[in-house]
Amino acid sequence: MSGLAQSPQEALILGMVTAGLLALVAAGLLRSLRAGRVWTDLLVPTSFLVAYWLVYNKVPSFPPVGAVNKIFFVAVIGTAFGVLVEATGRGGLARALVLAQPIASAVYIGTARLPDALPEVAAAALWGLLVMHGLSGGTGKAEDESGTRRAILLCIACVGFAPIALLGASSSSFQLSLLFAAAIVAIVAANISNPDFGFRSASLLGGAGGMIAAAQTVTLITRKTDMLALAVLTLVFVTPFVVDPVLRRVRATHKVVRIAAFAGICLLPVGASVATVIARYGSSFPV
Amino acid sequence: MTGQRTVGIINREETKTMSNLLRTTLLAAAIAWLPLTAERAAAGTFDIDPVHSGIAFFIDHLGFSQVIGIAKEFSGSFQFDAARPAESSLEVAVKVAGISTNNSQRDSDIQGADWFNATEFPQITFVGHEFKAVDAKSGTISGDLTIAGVTKPVTLDVTFNKEGQNPWDKSHVVGFSARTSIKRSDFGMKAALGMIGDEVSLVVQVEGRARS
Numbered sequence: 170m171s172g173l174a175q176s177p178q179e180a181l182i183l184g185m186v187t188a189g190l191l192a193l194v195a196a197g198l199l200r201s202l203r204a205g206r207v208w209t210d211l212l213v214p215t216s217f218l219v220a221y222w223l224v225y226n227k228v229p230s231f232p233p234v235g236a237v238n239k240i241f242f243v244a245v246i247g248t249a250f251g252v253l254v255e256a257t258g259r260g261g262l263a264r265a266l267v268l269a270q271p272i273a274s275a276v277y278i279g280t281a282r283l284p285d286a287l288p289e290v291a292a293a294a295l296w297g298l299l300v301m302h303g304l305s306g307g308t309g310k311a312e313d314e315s316g317t318r319r320a321i322l323l324c325i326a327c328v329g330f331a332p333i334a335l336l337g338a339s340s341s342s343f344q345l346s347l348l349f350a351a352a353i354v355a356i357v358a359a360n361i362s363n364p365d366f367g368f369r370s371a372s373l374l375g376g377a378g379g380m381i382a383a384a385q386t387v388t389l390i391t392r393k394t395d396m397l398a399l400a401v402l403t404l405v406f407v408t409p410f411v412v413d414p415v416l417r418r419v420r421a422t423h424k425v426v427r428i429a430a431f432a433g434i435c436l437l438p439v440g441a442s443v444a445t446v447i448a449r450y451g452s453s454f455p456v
Numbered sequence: 457m458t459g460q461r462t463v464g465i466i467n468r469e470e471t472k473t474m475s476n477l478l479r480t481t482l483l484a485a486a487i488a489w490l491p492l493t494a495e496r497a498a499a500g501t502f503d504i505d506p507v508h509s510g511i512a513f514f515i516d517h518l519g520f521s522q523v524i525g526i527a528k529e530f531s532g533s534f535q536f537d538a539a540r541p542a543e544s545s546l547e548v549a550v551k552v553a554g555i556s557t558n559n560s561q562r563d564s565d566i567q568g569a570d571w572f573n574a575t576e577f578p579q580i581t582f583v584g585h586e587f588k589a590v591d592a593k594s595g596t597i598s599g600d601l602t603i604a605g606v607t608k609p610v611t612l613d614v615t616f617n618k619e620g621q622n623p624w625d626k627s628h629v630v631g632f633s634a635r636t637s638i639k640r641s642d643f644g645m646k647a648a649l650g651m652i653g654d655e656v657s658l659v660v661q662v663e664g665r666a667r668s
Contacts, residue, residue: 281576338570393564393568
């Protein structure tokens with residue numbers, strides 16, 4: 170994608186537009202076909218893989234060499250497991266896999282640093298676990314709303330992670346975060362009133378799992394992450410647990426209003442994280 | 457009985473023939489091997505002298521300039537005999553952490569997973585396995601270059617500079633210059649393609665000191 174652009178900014182915008190349009194077309198097509206949640210659950214992980222391809226200009230060979238290539242297969246394998254576990258209909262197994270995935274991902278990505286950096290790998294696994302817990306457990310009970318909430322939460326978290334990735338010397342992860350976020354915006358826009366939109370195991374294991382693996386790569390392999398900014402950003406995965414009481418208090422009943430309020434509250438820690446980055450690094454962004 | 461005796465005679469004759477053949481073969485091999493070992497003894501093993509050797513690379517930046525990078529830490533050795541260059545061997549290892557582009561921010565960035573991925577692949581290696589002389593002063597070395605865990609065949613154009621005694625310490629020294637170009641995308645480094653060049657020119661100066 171960068172080959173078609175005249176500047177890094179153009180490449181980024183072109184990539185975001187492409188990822189967004191592709192996701193919009195796919196989501197619109199599925200909606201027009203009245204595809205069920207099994208199919209719409211594939212939109213987010215597929216968008217992640219498309220974003221990966223747009224950023225890295227490749228489909229890595231298997232077995233993957235290096236952490237960046239492993240990210241792709243974390244997403245692919247996560248998606249496959251997600252589809253399978255949804256097919257079995259066993260909720261307990263799905264929950265177990267969703268929580269095990271970031272641990273396995275941290276070990277897989279951080280293999281080169283084991284056993285010396287065991288505490289760091291463990292911290293990366295724990296962080297991923299918290300992210301998955303926030304995404305899967307704190308997004309409300311309403312079936313027709315929780316998928317949209319999860320997608321919005323993941324999208325906002327990606328936007329918040331982008332500057333951290335850039336500061337962490339990974340312009341590719343920066344682009345990946347923003348391209349994926351653009352695709353999720355398109356998916357949400359196409360499905361905002363779709364009761365059959367699903368953000369289930371495939372989206373969690375493939376889409377969110379892929380993005381967690383990307384963050385773990387920046388943290389464990391490139392090793393230049395601003396931990397304070399990341400800690401502040403991680404609060405975004407806690408806010409869903411406090412959203413419903415707030416929404417009840419303000420008596421928000423309309424779905425769009427509730428989702429907008431959810432997004433607004435999630436933006437608070439992301440804004441704080443970006444402000445932290447700007448306060449700490451000012452104009453020294455390595456663009 | 458006659459048949460058995462015939463078989464016995466044939467066996468004895470065959471055994472004698474085989475024995476003569478074996479003796480002749482061994483003798484021929486020994487004679488052939490003598491000059492070979494004598495020449496091999498003249499071939500030396502040289503350690504790359506990092507003080508008088510260098511590895512530099514050049515990569516396009518937005519078409520405006522060629523950013524110059526150098527490898528600060530590298531080591532290696534080679535076997536070389538000017539009379540039999542085809543039998544040479546070469547092994548070089550470059551420490552990724554020691555790569556410098558004269559900017560600390562960029563030097564730190566290129567260590568990351570998008571580029572050299574120093575955490576997982578701390579060394580770049582080149583193992584030369586085919587040496588061809590073009591003329592008395594030049595030739596090629598084909599070998600395997602491994603960067604960020606990806607190995608690709610690369611051919612270096614080599615100029616033989618000089619072999620002789622270092623007047624300062626009397627060590628036996630041989631010097632070469634080498635050039636090649638590679639595509640970073642071949643080694644999985646595809647970050648910022650189109651803005652930062654894909655083709656990377658490599659320039660190598662090697663001074664090797666013979667092991668005593």
